[in-house]
Amino acid sequence: MSYQLDFSPVWDGFPELLWGCVGTIGLALAGMLLATVIGIGGVIMRQSRFASLRYPVIAFVEVIRNTPFLVQIFFIFFALPLVGIRIDPTPTAVLALGINGGAYAIEIIRGGVQSISKGQYEAGLALGLHRSSVFRLIILKPALRAIFPSLTSQFVLLTLTTSIASAISAYELTSVAKRIESDSFRSFEVYFVVTALYLVISGLIMKLLNMFSSRYFDYPVR
Amino acid sequence: MDHGELLFLLKGLQWTVVLSAVGFLFGMAAGLGIALLRTSKFQAVQRITAGYIAVFQGTPLLMQLFVVYYGLALIGLKLDAWLAVAIGFTLHASAYLGEIWRGSIEAVPKGQLEASHALSLGYVSRMKDIVLPQAFRISLPATIGFLVQLIKGTSLASIVGFTELTRAGAIISNQIFRPLLVFGIVALLYFVICWPLSLYGARLESRFVQPAH
Amino acid sequence: MKDIRWNRRQALIAGAVALAAPNLVIEKALAVTPDEIKKRGKVIIGIQGDNPPWGFVDSSGKQMGLDADIGTLYGKYLGVPVEFTPLEVANRIPALTSGRVDILFATMAMFPDRAKAVQFSKPYVANVILLIAPKSIEIKTFADMAKLKSIGVARAAAQDTQITKNAPAGVNILRFDGDAASIQALISGQVEALGGNMFYIDKLNAAKPGYWENKVEFQRIYNGACTRLGEKEMNASANAFLDEIKANGELAKIHEKWIKLPLPSFPETIDGVSFVAS
Numbered sequence: 001m002s003y004q005l006d007f008s009p010v011w012d013g014f015p016e017l018l019w020g021c022v023g024t025i026g027l028a029l030a031g032m033l034l035a036t037v038i039g040i041g042g043v044i045m046r047q048s049r050f051a052s053l054r055y056p057v058i059a060f061v062e063v064i065r066n067t068p069f070l071v072q073i074f075f076i077f078f079a080l081p082l083v084g085i086r087i088d089p090t091p092t093a094v095l096a097l098g099i100n101g102g103a104y105a106i107e108i109i110r111g112g113v114q115s116i117s118k119g120q121y122e123a124g125l126a127l128g129l130h131r132s133s134v135f136r137l138i139i140l141k142p143a144l145r146a147i148f149p150s151l152t153s154q155f156v157l158l159t160l161t162t163s164i165a166s167a168i169s170a171y172e173l174t175s176v177a178k179r180i181e182s183d184s185f186r187s188f189e190v191y192f193v194v195t196a197l198y199l200v201i202s203g204l205i206m207k208l209l210n211m212f213s214s215r216y217f218d219y220p221v222r
Numbered sequence: 223m224d225h226g227e228l229l230f231l232l233k234g235l236q237w238t239v240v241l242s243a244v245g246f247l248f249g250m251a252a253g254l255g256i257a258l259l260r261t262s263k264f265q266a267v268q269r270i271t272a273g274y275i276a277v278f279q280g281t282p283l284l285m286q287l288f289v290v291y292y293g294l295a296l297i298g299l300k301l302d303a304w305l306a307v308a309i310g311f312t313l314h315a316s317a318y319l320g321e322i323w324r325g326s327i328e329a330v331p332k333g334q335l336e337a338s339h340a341l342s343l344g345y346v347s348r349m350k351d352i353v354l355p356q357a358f359r360i361s362l363p364a365t366i367g368f369l370v371q372l373i374k375g376t377s378l379a380s381i382v383g384f385t386e387l388t389r390a391g392a393i394i395s396n397q398i399f400r401p402l403l404v405f406g407i408v409a410l411l412y413f414v415i416c417w418p419l420s421l422y423g424a425r426l427e428s429r430f431v432q433p434a435h
Numbered sequence: 436m437k438d439i440r441w442n443r444r445q446a447l448i449a450g451a452v453a454l455a456a457p458n459l460v461i462e463k464a465l466a467v468t469p470d471e472i473k474k475r476g477k478v479i480i481g482i483q484g485d486n487p488p489w490g491f492v493d494s495s496g497k498q499m500g501l502d503a504d505i506g507t508l509y510g511k512y513l514g515v516p517v518e519f520t521p522l523e524v525a526n527r528i529p530a531l532t533s534g535r536v537d538i539l540f541a542t543m544a545m546f547p548d549r550a551k552a553v554q555f556s557k558p559y560v561a562n563v564i565l566l567i568a569p570k571s572i573e574i575k576t577f578a579d580m581a582k583l584k585s586i587g588v589a590r591a592a593a594q595d596t597q598i599t600k601n602a603p604a605g606v607n608i609l610r611f612d613g614d615a616a617s618i619q620a621l622i623s624g625q626v627e628a629l630g631g632n633m634f635y636i637d638k639l640n641a642a643k644p645g646y647w648e649n650k651v652e653f654q655r656i657y658n659g660a661c662t663r664l665g666e667k668e669m670n671a672s673a674n675a676f677l678d679e680i681k682a683n684g685e686l687a688k689i690h691e692k693w694i695k696l697p698l699p700s701f702p703e704t705i706d707g708v709s710f711v712a713s
Binding site: 077078079081082086088089166167168169175178179181182185187188 | 525528529532533552587590591595609610611612616619620623624625
């Protein structure tokens with residue numbers, strides 16, 4: 001008896017899969033937001049004069065970038081409750097994505113910030129701007145503009161990483177796919193279609209980020 | 223945690239290392255082929271290869287593993303779970319390394335290509351002796367960076383039930399009910415393998431930094 | 436150097452062949468009979484890897500449990516060594532239908548919808564699917580489950596189906612990739628209650644003695660061995676084997692060892708599930 005491909009359970013469950021896509025995109029956007037906040041905050045701390053601010057950031061970045069996301073999310077979900085921090089699956093996923101993405105964002109943004117020559121900083125101060133305004137307007141924005149393509153790639157990766165959150169039953173596409181698979185036992189058919197859906201989602205996110213970039217960074221540069 | 227349990231974790235670590243090594247080595251071989259196809263002068267070949275790379279870079283590794291794991295059996299290859307997973311990682315690596323090496327092949331200064339044409343070197347000799355050695359050196363930081371990604375990626379094999387380090391950790395944590403300790407040790411073990419590689423890659427990168435023009 | 440270019444027609448033909456090829460190869464890989472297994476030299480048995488006492492892997496990597504002992508006896512019955520493939524709950528049926536394993540002794544509860552995908556043998560052990568919740572919450576009926584904020588289950592397991600069907604709306608159901616993860620979710624407090632079989636409570640008492648207890652029962656089920664639909668010889672072989680170990684007392688011995696209870700009586704028929712391949 002040969003294995004007959006049967007996609008009908010997938011088409012029957014397609015509306016559910018689409019909602020799963022919405023969940024994935026929501027997780028991804030929330031994760032990106034948190035990652036950006038952590039990224040910028042981390043860069044500020046990393047540039048600080050105080051070693052007590054720099055070293056924790058360095059340690060944070062190195063640990064997060066050299067351990068798997070699955071282990072990180074298991075740690076937050078299963079281990080932290082033992083010290084009293086219990087977080088629901090979807091918020092855990094956002095937190096884990098933000099932390100993971102944030103570590104990479106710190107390094108990427110830091111690369112951009114370091115590429116802005118010191119002269120810019122000094123010119124800003126000479127114009128009478130406050131140090132924080134100089135950082136925000138003269139350093140950060142051009143730095144973000146410069147590294148935005150790198151950040152976009154990283155954020156697309158973050159979007160794909162949301163599928164791992166299915167391991168803690170967060171609401172996103174892979175969790176929905178697994179449910180349809182367990183009801184129909186049509187594993188290959190389900191995952192083949194879901195893989196195609198992820199292609200669409202990652203393309204969408206890339207488009208979204210590019211649109212954001214052209215709106216926000218649309219100023220002339222000499 | 224007693225001796226036996228730590229040993230179980232180390233056995234999982236052993237599988238992680240084996241899976242990473244196999245995926246990386248065979249991925250490098252296949253990736254070289256992909257990179258050459260991607261830089262081929264035939265438009266159709268270039269486009270198909272670009273499509274292959276885009277699929278692997280635009281979909282989650284977890285999905286790629288599932289599709290290969292369940293799909294291979296359908297086309298008649300009744301493989302051991304670990305072999306199916308290894309093939310999945312190899313294909314994943316081939317796409318990423320192919321793209322990295324395409325970039326570095328194209329980064330080899332054009333003068334080198336022109337000189338090799340002037341010396342009437344054929345495609346094979348041009349690639350083997352001139353372009354690839356230089357491209358490989360240029361690509362080293364990114365290649366090592368990807369190796370770290372691959373090692374971390376092997377943790378996903380746990381979701382198809384393969385007992386590598388992460389799954390070993392989940393099993394032990396379920397036996398002794400100390401997830402903080404167990405996942406802490408698991409994270410530490412990954413860190414111990416990955417961090418030296420990351421540092422090495424970063425050091426290489428700073429050595430290859432091109433001065434601003 | 437020859438300049439090789441494919442024209443459109445050749446590319447299309449090549450593509451069609453590539454797509455069709457898998458269908459030509461599938462037929463061979465899957466059909467299996469006991470004779471072919473004997474010729475091959477080993478039987479590949481799908482089993483659970485983290486569900487004591489049915490099937491679990493100990494810290495040295497050895498496959499243990501009720502299903503493991505029965506599987507070992509099946510190997511002896513066929514006269515070949517056994518290779519166990521530990522499977523996650525959701526992987527069991529796909530592993531069988533895709534040909535990765537020859538037969539399942541994997542705590543497979545006999546349900547009509549599963550019987551559409553695989554061929555069950557006669558039942559060989561009984562199980563109870565129930566809800567486990569803290570002693571402090573009284574749950575005597577399905578409606579009482581509304582008191583719970585969240586219930587965890589192992590994806591695709593019998594408890595998944597039961598809780599999805601019977602839990603009141605408003606209760607959050609979390610599905611995990613395996614028994615181990617769902618148990619961890621309960622112990623860490625990520626879910627308030629857990630769907631499972633009657634043996635979970637032993638494991639939970641090892642973590643937090645006396646905190647949880649078995650609550651409302653969903654169903655009493657029977658487990659059978661699974662072979663692929665249409666493979667009559669495999670199904671006949673499994674049934675003959677089970678008859679033999681029931682008759683000679685081996686099954687009762689294994690049952691006592693792992694379940695610590697005498698062998699229950701098995702029904703002659705189960706609604707919607709046939710024991711014999713037609």
